[in-house]
Amino acid sequence: MSIIREHTQATLSDAWRTINIDALEEDSSVNFDTATLHPAQPETSEADVRQLTAQVRQLLRGGDAEGALRGCLEAPVYSPSSDSARDAALQTVIEVLQSIKASEMTPMLQRIYGSAGGSECLDVLMKYLNKGMAATSSASSGSAPRTPTRMTPQQTGFSQIGPRPGAPSESTGAAMSVLLSWHEKVVEVAGLGCIGRVMSDWRRV
Amino acid sequence: MAAPEVHHLFHNPIADHSFSADHKTLAIARDTAVELYSKAGNAYKLQDELKGHDKTVTSLDIAPNSGRIVSCSQDRNALVWEPTPQGYKPTLVLLRINRAATFVRWSPSETKFAVGSGDRLIAVCYFEQENDWWVSKHLKKPIRSTVTTLAWHPNSVLLAAGSTDAHARVFSSFIKGVDARPEPTAWGERLPFNTVCGEYMNNSAGWIHSVAFSPSGDALAYAAHDSSITVVYPSAPEQPPKAVISINTQLLPFMSLIWNGEAEIIAAGHDCEAFRFQGGIGGWQLSGAVEAKGRPGMGDQREESALNMFRQMDLKGKVKDDTQLKTTHQNTITMIRPYEASGDSVRKFSSSGVDGRIVIWTV
Numbered sequence: 001m002s003i004i005r006e007h008t009q010a011t012l013s014d015a016w017r018t019i020n021i022d023a024l025e026e027d028s029s030v031n032f033d034t035a036t037l038h039p040a041q042p043e044t045s046e047a048d049v050r051q052l053t054a055q056v057r058q059l060l061r062g063g064d065a066e067g068a069l070r071g072c073l074e075a076p077v078y079s080p081s082s083d084s085a086r087d088a089a090l091q092t093v094i095e096v097l098q099s100i101k102a103s104e105m106t107p108m109l110q111r112i113y114g115s116a117g118g119s120e121c122l123d124v125l126m127k128y129l130n131k132g133m134a135a136t137s138s139a140s141s142g143s144a145p146r147t148p149t150r151m152t153p154q155q156t157g158f159s160q161i162g163p164r165p166g167a168p169s170e171s172t173g174a175a176m177s178v179l180l181s182w183h184e185k186v187v188e189v190a191g192l193g194c195i196g197r198v199m200s201d202w203r204r205v
Numbered sequence: 206m207a208a209p210e211v212h213h214l215f216h217n218p219i220a221d222h223s224f225s226a227d228h229k230t231l232a233i234a235r236d237t238a239v240e241l242y243s244k245a246g247n248a249y250k251l252q253d254e255l256k257g258h259d260k261t262v263t264s265l266d267i268a269p270n271s272g273r274i275v276s277c278s279q280d281r282n283a284l285v286w287e288p289t290p291q292g293y294k295p296t297l298v299l300l301r302i303n304r305a306a307t308f309v310r311w312s313p314s315e316t317k318f319a320v321g322s323g324d325r326l327i328a329v330c331y332f333e334q335e336n337d338w339w340v341s342k343h344l345k346k347p348i349r350s351t352v353t354t355l356a357w358h359p360n361s362v363l364l365a366a367g368s369t370d371a372h373a374r375v376f377s378s379f380i381k382g383v384d385a386r387p388e389p390t391a392w393g394e395r396l397p398f399n400t401v402c403g404e405y406m407n408n409s410a411g412w413i414h415s416v417a418f419s420p421s422g423d424a425l426a427y428a429a430h431d432s433s434i435t436v437v438y439p440s441a442p443e444q445p446p447k448a449v450i451s452i453n454t455q456l457l458p459f460m461s462l463i464w465n466g467e468a469e470i471i472a473a474g475h476d477c478e479a480f481r482f483q484g485g486i487g488g489w490q491l492s493g494a495v496e497a498k499g500r501p502g503m504g505d506q507r508e509e510s511a512l513n514m515f516r517q518m519d520l521k522g523k524v525k526d527d528t529q530l531k532t533t534h535q536n537t538i539t540m541i542r543p544y545e546a547s548g549d550s551v552r553k554f555s556s557s558g559v560d561g562r563i564v565i566w567t568v
Contacts, residue, residue: 027325027349028325029349029350032349037349037370037371037372038371038406038410069536103496119453120408120453123409124451190455191432191454191455191456191458192432192455192457193431193432193433193453193454193456193457193458194454194455196411196431196432196457196458197411197429197431197432197453198410198435200409200410200411200429200430200431201409201410201431202371202409202410203409
């Protein structure tokens with residue numbers, strides 16, 4: 001029996017290309033949890049985050065914005081199972097960022113970057129900025145269900161020209177502009193490598 | 206520092222390149238063929254095309270002593286090209302993989318070569334005299350994803366591999382009858398095939414693009430997609446390493462790295478130029494670019510005439526033509542290799558890029 005005779009109309013079509021061959025293979029990446037590839041992330045409870053927030057607020061009231069920012073960045077909240085803890089941590093970071101004057105940003109970032117472990121701190125800050133931008137841009141588009149059309153460049157908030165189709169409110173626009181100016185300053189200090197690290201990192205804030 | 210020697214071969218990406226030991230022949234992976242260039246005066250001229258693969262050639266290597274070329278391709282095959290008076294004669298190697306072969310290197314002893322693949326394994330190939338063919342043995346565990354890069358230890362037994370599961374690993378590829386029993390090293394004493402001598406990953410866990418043993422073999426460096434390089438100093442078998450030093454950079458990721466002695470690493474990649482790292486077990490740091498900036502003839506290429514200036518403004522809305530990068534390579538550097546060495550230190554190294562250039566640099 002030749003192989004050629006086995007060809008039928010069905011085998012000659014392209015349908016076989018849509019078969020997910022990885023699913024048929026036992027040790028392929030779709031058949032194991034990719035989380036097993038790296039050490040587990042520590043869990044942080046919401047209570048811990050509240051405590052951190054209280055400490056950070058106290059530092060802010062005392063006028064030590066740099067200490068507050070450092071406090072947030074040195075204890076990033078990764079806890080993979082608790083979305084609320086991570087959201088609370090993000091809110092704290094945004095609060096700190098909004099309280100820092102534009103003229104103080106660059107010198108502060110340079111001081112943090114120059115200190116021990118500073119590069120990691122700025123990577124964490126970049127993670128919070130990315131998450132913050134994602135959160136504010138989806139909040140700005142109201143409560144409509146997420147659709148692919150909302151993923152247009154304007155929706156991610158990078159366009160500054162004119163009102164966006166999602167018609168964001170004043171406050172989210174302000175939050176976004178704070179995040180964007182921080183983003184610019186962080187890239188100036190920590191370079192493009194920082195963006196690459198945030199994108200390749202498994203530890204999500 | 207002498208100016209780099211630039212050979213612009215064509216306008217296609219070069220996945221990998223290799224010089225013969227006498228530097229007269231240059232082999233290049235281009236599309237589905239291996240192109241051989243020979244030195245004519247100061248330039249490299251296309252001399253031969255080795256056709257045998259039917260998909261993109263991903264990697265190749267010339268053995269310095271025997272002159273044999275090994276190439277591997279996305280068609281899941283590796284070919285060994287034997288130099289004969291009538292030209293190169295290919296021999297197919299049965300890799301037994303069902304995904305693309307991604308990377309190939311001869312061992313320093315030239316009796317074996319290792320092929321990395323998308324099949325989550327490394328095929329270690331050696332020649333079997335009695336059957337007169339190349340056979341392969343698989344290093345499989347605990348690789349979880351595509352192997353992107355390989356590097357041999359000077360003893361030809363230990364093999365470092367980097368993979369897209371963000372781990373750099375050190376394996377034993379000891380094959381009875383081919384290898385002599387290796388001296389015990391910090392990586393291990395008894396080394397049966399597929400012993401995992403080390404497994405490392407970064408904090409931010411990027412894909413590994415390149416691995417390299419130091420000239421002594423007692424340290425391992427790897428470059429990952431998180432724009433970092435990491436240097437590992439093992440202490441003793443089964444013990445945690447003496448030091449793991451990670452250097453996060455402000456640059457774009459590095460695709461390839463080589464050691465220059467024990468205290469310097471040269472790495473190049475998406476920034477289109479090579480950078481030096483210096484240090485030792487106490488710590489490493491980025492010490493700057495290899496390429497001298499502001500070389501005459503690089504920045505402002507020629508005096509612009511007024512006519513030219515207004516034409517530029519009219520055509521492009523700007524005076525300066527900024528379509529050229531300030532680096533010699535105009536696109537990502539895919540591979541760097543030592544070109545000329547004295548002892549452990551590299552005096553010249555060569556780089557190939559997506560821009561179709563081969564550049565020979567003086568360190």
